[in-house]
Amino acid sequence: MYAVLDDMRHTLRMSWVDPAIRTVAAQPLFFTAAWSATRPNVTRSFATGAEQIRTTSLDALRDGLRGSTPAHDEDDAPDLERFRRTIQAIHCAAPRVLLVIQAWAILARRQRLPGTGLEEPPARRGVPAWQEGILSIPRSVPLESEALLDDATVALGVALTPPALRAAATSPYRLERAWRSLQHRVGTPEWNQAVMSIRRVAAEVLRSLPHPMDLQWDVLPRRGLTEDRRQALADHLAALAAAMPVSVLGASALAEGYGVAHVPGDW
Numbered sequence: 001m002y003a004v005l006d007d008m009r010h011t012l013r014m015s016w017v018d019p020a021i022r023t024v025a026a027q028p029l030f031f032t033a034a035w036s037a038t039r040p041n042v043t044r045s046f047a048t049g050a051e052q053i054r055t056t057s058l059d060a061l062r063d064g065l066r067g068s069t070p071a072h073d074e075d076d077a078p079d080l081e082r083f084r085r086t087i088q089a090i091h092c093a094a095p096r097v098l099l100v101i102q103a104w105a106i107l108a109r110r111q112r113l114p115g116t117g118l119e120e121p122p123a124r125r126g127v128p129a130w131q132e133g134i135l136s137i138p139r140s141v142p143l144e145s146e147a148l149l150d151d152a153t154v155a156l157g158v159a160l161t162p163p164a165l166r167a168a169a170t171s172p173y174r175l176e177r178a179w180r181s182l183q184h185r186v187g188t189p190e191w192n193q194a195v196m197s198i199r200r201v202a203a204e205v206l207r208s209l210p211h212p213m214d215l216q217w218d219v220l221p222r223r224g225l226t227e228d229r230r231q232a233l234a235d236h237l238a239a240l241a242a243a244m245p246v247s248v249l250g251a252s253a254l255a256e257g258y259g260v261a262h263v264p265g266d267w
Helices: 002-011 019-024 030-043 044-062 082-108 143-154 163-168 173-182 189-206 227-257
Strands: none
Touching: 002 030, 002 082, 002 163, 019 030, 019 044, 019 082, 019 227, 044 163, 044 173, 044 227, 082 163, 082 189, 143 163, 143 173, 143 227, 163 173, 163 227, 173 227, 189 227
C-alpha cells in the first residue's frame, strides 16, 4: 500500500495523500485495483480537464459567488507563507482528486468508462519543488477548530470536511475567517449552480480520457471483496464524489483570498 500511495502522490503531484483518497485506502483490494485502472489515464486530457474544473470554480467565485474573502495581509502568523503554499497546493490538486474519486465511484458501481481509444502522452509527474515542506493536511487541530469544522461540514452538507478548511484549522482565528468568507455563499442559487457546473465538467473530462477503466469483478470477490463490502464502498464513494465540488470551491475561495489562485509555472 505504501508503494501505491507514493506512486499516487507523484502521479497526481501532491506532497500528501488527500483525505478522501485515504478513506478509500481502507479497502486495499479495491484501492489498488482502482488505481491500476485509473493511472494510465493521468494524461494530457486528464491534466487539461483538471484545469478546466479549476477555472470553472474560480470563474464562479469571481462572478456570481463574489463576496468577502479573508485578506492574506491581515494574517501575520509565523506560518503564513507555509499556509499559503498549502492552500495553493490544495487548490491545484483538488480537481485531480475530484476526477479520481468520481471515476472510482463509477467503478464501484460495477460500471465502466469506455475510453476514447486515442493515445496521449502522460501528464507531468512528480511533486513540484514549491510544495516542499507541505507534509499533509492536519488530522489533529485545536478543540475550538474541531467544533467549527463540524459545524461547517454539516452546513456544507458533505461527507468529508474540505481539505482547505482543515488546513486553516490549525489556527481557530484563521479558520473562523475562512469559514465566514464561505458561509454566506453556501446554498445560494449561484453556489448550487457552481457545484452543478463542476460536476458537468468532470463528467465531460472522464468521457474524454483515452483508456477504458474497468475492474475484474470476477476476480475481486474471490480475493475478499464481498458484495456487502462493495456496496458499502460504492455508497461511501458516492458520498465522497458529491463532496468533491464543494472541496474544489472551498480551495478556490481560500486561494483567491490569500492571493495564491494562480498556477505556478512548474505545475
